[in-house]
Amino acid sequence: MSAKQNILAKLRKSLTGTTPVADNFDVDLVTQPYTYAPEQRIAQLRKLMEAVHTETHLTSGQEWPTLLAQLLQDRQLPSLLIAPTTPHGQRITQHWANNPGLPMLKAYDRPVEEWKAELFNDTPASITGTLGAIAATGSLILWPTREEPRLMSLVPPVHFALLKASEIRDNFYQVQQEFEWAQGMPTNALLVSGPSKTADIEQVLAYGAHGPKDLVVLILEDQ
């Protein structure tokens, strides 16, 4: 008998004569305390995200590329990694074309194996979109795709994220329901609730453990 058969046989024998416990999932318990009025959502999200050192900025669908360029220059970041085929990637490319002298743009447009060393050693910042956010826990929802791969939001020390205000949801349960996640999950889905951190030495909180040291969220209020 295989390990699988042995394990399952033992478990089944132990359950002989028992009936499964009924499903009494209490939806109210995980939603009611975590429901917000539309005008509260941005404030709630910012409060939680800023409490863990996330930088947030309110901007608009029109203004954000200008703000992004400004933030890059303020931080003296020499380059920015973008997902060139996404709508926001195209907006950036367009804005940069109209404004010469901005930090260099890099495109994540080939398999990581072809440029891994550059990604690790010479890519100081990136920008990605988000699928939305969760007000209850102060989390961004990231759903990496072929166009905007997983490592974009992880390896560069500074991660900029674009968030449409209308896509801020109340709680994780609501997100699962609205996006019908139970019917199909992507290869990798993520909740990101701040820059990378650790408290493993004497419980002293330190940011920038292995992932981004800085997370900057641009909230598009009018979208």
Added chain:
Amino acid sequence: MSTSTIIPTVAVEEDFRTRAHNALGDAQLRGNFRKAMDSLMTKRAAAFSDAHEREHLRALGNAIRARALSKLPDLLEQLEQNLTRNGVTVHWAETVDEANGIVLSIIRAHEGRQVIKGKSMVSEEMEMNHFLADRGIECLESDMGEYIVQLDHEKPSHIIMPAIHKNAGQVASLFHDKLGVEYTKDVDQLIQIGRRVLRQKFFEADIGVSGVNFAVAETGTLLLVENEGNGRMTTTVPPVHIAVTGIEKVVENLRDVVPLLSLLTRSALGIPITTYVNMISGPRKEHELDGPQEVHLVLLDNGRSQAFADSELRQTLNCIRCGACMNHCPVYTRIGGHAYGEVYPGPIGKIITPHMVGLAKVPDHPSASSLCGACGEVCPVKIPIPALLRRLREENVKAPDSPHQVMRGQGSKYSRKERFIWNAWAKLNSSPTLYRLFGFFATRLRALTPSNVGPWTQNHSAPKPAARSLHDMAREHLAKQGDR
């Protein structure tokens, strides 16, 4: 540190009592734990400020875990089907040897030399680092705390905060000695040193190994929580990702993780959510630009099916590994995690370890508790830890010829002499004649009682019968009242 450095861990010496005794005399260790546990308790309390919500959430957490366990074999099969459909290869292992063999064969198939590991308690059960090191494969921990203890040839002393027994000064000396960096006690700088070393390792690694917090049967999803980003690195950068987990970690539905996640992070660290919640449902798809080409899941039994067989002991498997029980345990706080000598310390360790290694190997575990009840009170999935400790104490003194075989190593503390004494004691207290006779002699021969009665008199004065028994005095008292 060169890339080929292999870091073994030192074996734990002596027995539990000696280790506990030594730990109690270590002022630095006790100070480090007291400070950390006080802080973790305060944070948890603040995160559950609404007692009403907390108690309902704990009840829901318990119900979700109980439901998952009540369908465990079916859910494991459903999980395997969905993961397989998503392109993940599922392996089953009854023992840690089998699990290590599976991991090794995957690594060898890819001619892997360097493994980077995210935090995984199951891999600690397997002693994977040691196993792979013996076969010339470097297996490096990437969680900052795990990295620190591995560098010092130690094992984790806490399941969430592996290096909590060390203070910044001790980490500073360690990094200075082992990594050749300048001595600094600045925690930010220490973390940046770790980041630098480990980034290179993430870059080079052939294989990433991680644990799993929840495996969702419904969608075939492996959910991992972490704050550092090392879990994401481990599961995304190397070409192969191997996840190892216990068979009990499965939950039925995706929605079930909503309350469990909330309970886990609030109980463990007092935070509403960890920085990263990583949901992995498969390897890199065609045309995707990154992510591992292969994802494997190793499902490990290692004694869990033994706990599962008994409906009371089965509750041990509710555990979501938050560590709240150890944070609140007066015994753990005083002796630290290493004194337990096993992978899982503290209250949860005392009830899960006997199933993994046999009760005979850890005979003192169930009794190393004051049964104060704090662990059971804070457990987010309501495992009745004190009741299970009492149950294990019973199993531990069961006669060897008992027909009821519950667990490996049961009856390891059985003693004919002790059994005889307890039987005599029971007889004495249930027979009025014998009891009076005993009272008569005990009060008159009190001068003859020994002043040294084993471990009791190490910390207490010896018990001495009174000159007159309570019965005797009560009788006299009643007689006097009758005279009035």
